[in-house]
Amino acid sequence: MDEKLYPQRWIILAVLFVVLCILQFSVILTPGIATIIMPEYGFTPAQFGIICNMPFLAGVLFGILSGSLGDRYGTKIVMLIGLIIFVAGAFWRVFATDFISLCISSLVMGFALATLNSNSTKVIRLWFPGKAMGPAMGVYVCGACIGASVALKMGPSFAKSADAFLACAYAAVATLLIWFFLFRNHPDGEKSEEESSLQQIKSVLKEKNVWLISIMIFFVFGCSTTAQTYMNAGLAEYGSGNIEFASTISAVSAIFVAIGSIIMPAIIAKFKKLRPVMLMLCIAQFIVLCLVFILPFGIPTLILMFFMGLFLGGMLAMGKAIPALLPNINPRDLGAVGGVQSTFQNIGAWCVAGYIIAPICQVLIPGNVYFGIYVGAGICALLAGLTVMLLPEMPTSLDAKIKMEEMGNTAANQNT
Template sequence: MYSGLLCVPPMVHVIREEFGMTNAQVGLLMSLPLAALAVAAIPAGTLADRIGIKKATVIGAAMVSAGGFLRGAASDYVLLYLSTGLFGLGFTLIFPNLPKIVHAWFGREKAGVATGIYTTGIALGGTIPYVITLPFILPITQSSQGVFYVWSAPAAVAFVLCWIVLDEPKRAEAQTTPQRGDMPLKVLKDRNLWLASLLMFANCLHFYLWVSWAPSLMVLKGATPEVASAIASMRGWFGMLGMFLMPLYSYRIGLRKPFLWGSGLLLGCAALWAIVMPLAWGWVLMSAVGFVISGSFAMKLALPSELSRGGAIGSASGMILSIGYLGGLIAPWLAGYLFDLSNSLNLPLMGLFVIGLAWGFIGTLLPETGGRASPPAPIK
């Protein structure tokens, strides 16, 4: 999923030239899959609760594969948007299922560590396009459409594997039968899930602004597009470490909250520093941003399992992702729009500083879900 999604940022200058698009329009291209996730994550999570993990995941993988392939056939930006929308709908069917799969296979106690492991795969899929798209794939394909064809292949392989290998976990089967009809409404009334959703909103806003525009930021500071993509890829490499190590250390000490609110403050300061730092420090900046933002993201993906009560993990996950990914919807387009207006990314970076402060405050309001806390009581 993420290799198809994040092959766009390294090619911003190529897509603009081939399709005659502005920065804001390219930002919208990045936002479309996240828009689908924001709009449809709650019903997708509820659907997964009802029909089971395997059916929802296989359908989603088929849509991601088809949408990724059709992007390569797009002859104008309207068709490019439509095929990207199909890709996004498939993305939406898969993503809310991931916390449910973790809970079914590993239980609440190990959900954070298991989430850190599978999100390492997410980080790898989102990092490799920065490293190989411009120096290797684009010279062979000679167009962004050819690059889209290449990056549709992993999704096709994932579809086949889901169809053949994936089994419905026994614990998930028990959860998908039968569920109270008012469970989604109960989820929407849960204060803690709203706080978790706001944290995910801030995390996604930071994450998708960095992944969309970090290469352009480095170009503004004097890097070539190839070097800029290499610098931006440090976010992914160190993000893989953060996705594994931050949840692991959190579980060892039995605390979540310091990692959740501390990440926001650190990322806010990093955004402010990015405005004035020289290019040579870009490697350090992107490494630090990647470790913190991806580690905190992995911990937030475990929150539906840790906070939801009863059997509504899919619905809780859908709520957190739906609200959270509004940040991913807004950030790439708005940053591109401000980039077009000012020929600078300073305004978006100042916005990240403010959001980071708000993130830190919200993190202090969330209850502790670590080993030192009592498990949530079931809904009566």
Template sequence: MTRTETPRADISAGPGRWLVLAGVWLIYFCFGVTAASMAPLVEPVGDDLGIGNARMGLILGAWPLAYIAAAIPCGILLDRFGVRRMLFVATLVMAVSGLARSLADSPTQMFLAVALFGLGGPLISIGAPKVIARLFEGPARGMAMGVYVTGPYLGGILALALTNSVAMPLAGYDWRGVMLIYSALVAASGGIWLAIAYAPVTAWPTRDDDGGKKFNLGAFAELVRVPEVRLILGMSVGIFYINHALNNWLPEILKGHGFSPVEAGNWAAVPSALGIVGALVVPRLATPERRLKIMALLFAASLVASLCLHFSSLALILPGLIAQGIARGSMMTIAILILMETPSVPPERLGLAGGLFFTAAEIGGVLGPVAFGVLSALGAGFALPLVSMTLVCLILFVIVARLRRAAASA
């Protein structure tokens, strides 16, 4: 018996797809808010709960750790129940995580509250590309991807720049109230998503999968056996080590150089703002023939940032913030493009490859915040953590060189 294919929804050729894109963007925006919300509050949370830098690093790395465990099951759930339902579930999980943070009375409770966020994260980072792939084709697909990836960057900017200057005063300078505000924002995005996803103008077929092969462990094993894929996965670990470490600890690094909490939050938002520009511009310049060269330049920019952040002078720090902002917005996107265009990765496995990419990458997402916290406690400052970032950049240069050799011999 042959399986009857569900016809592609009319939405893929109509204006309703842009409304769906707006809904996906909003969810990803709230993802960015939630992911960055702890960074500006490290000091008050630590003082209230008696958490030092080493333990705070473990807490900040809790959600990427949970993400690693949840990525494959979330992929299966997306295939089983559809993107519309599971993106709504993702907003509920994020909102509950924010609520649980506001109620935490011990380091263990805070660890579990932050980890809960990681259970919903894969539903977004795997589900969003499935939506884009289903509703957009050709050049419109590239533009749609560029649009939705700006969501987490803008969310991160809001959390970093406005937490201490706006949200804290609104909450009576109570960090728990800030967590509640952000939790309510995420919950509202879930309601908006339901209204968009089930509106008549955005009607989808009953089965809103993309007709591709399903998530399964055997398919992941096939991909991991490809040498180029292993190199790209190693690259993803390094990229997320850098991004997650600075996403969580940059305000504290700047405060260590004498910046006030508000100033540190504002300057820490600079890389996120520039990341939007990088996400929209740099991948377009990274054509296949020069993609690895541009990736090497982005790693060089991260290397510059790791060196500049050792200094206390804003004149030396600012070039590092600019360099890291451009790199932050582009490294992940270009790495995914390299993976998707690897000849050994068949088109029907692209969704699986994306899930595998994020599963591996979040190993770096855990190691970055944890290593920065532990090393800062050992060295009584952020010199050692920044040295670790420099070493990761050097390893990434080696990976790019090996990928170039593999491409030349193909």
């Protein structure tokens, strides 16, 4: 059955793009000011990683709930509440003076990102059904990449961390206004009236594949946030203190992720089966990340960052699109499924870098910490690919899935 395309879908996609861009800017600006905030507060790499990824803890705590509430009450109102909390956290962080206050204010800031991550797959599927979903998801993910790129490039230019956080606070207010005035729920509705939020969550948690895609996205975002968190600091050290060039490479790498998030889904859609393609993508990412701090700093680093961004963009875009490609998932439950996946996504983003990889590397290879961190990020990519192989085979685009379902229904009707 054909689903109607509404002309205002482009406004919705633009709003999602801009909002995610600003939210990601606010999160990644902390890694962007690594060379400022670490000596300013005397943080170790592990402490720094914890603060950088605290916003993702909000997704751990509220990802499932916000996705289910989005199904129940509509994305606009739920996201609006998240953005109000985000603004409060952003201004609180400006005046944070120690490790604890930075952690808590960063956590509060994460509510909006948690809500958006939980509901984005559902919203994009509604506004961009069929084969349009893959490219639309790529554009959406591109917003995060652009935000990260700006943050990584601008970060070293601030005089002190408070100035950077104040810029985030102003951007937070702009985000709230953009969402309030421009976002609209889908004309055909996106609320689920059939069952309560709790029943919906219980229903999707019974699906084994929901758990598998959630574990997969845990590793994808563990890889992504680990690489981004320590990119400026690691490249600055590897480049003998050349912070300007290091931040430029970091910023350009985020642009490469944006490019990958758009073109890789289109390339992947040309294949019939998703699992082997995702596995090869993750293996390639593992190899690239292991080489970043082995090959000479400079042009080889830039080339590696190009491929890292290309592969990571594909992993992120397809990883977020997989819930809509899986068999036996009711489209009305995509918010709840997205909430579960978002929770695991945020667990990976929150704990892998600061609580697992960095502490291990500080103990095992204290003289070459950033090399170890990037190898750890590569292992996460490899584990993501192996997890995908545990899923049932699925098509590479929503359009292909719809055609397969139509063919199956036709065959079933002919046999009756």
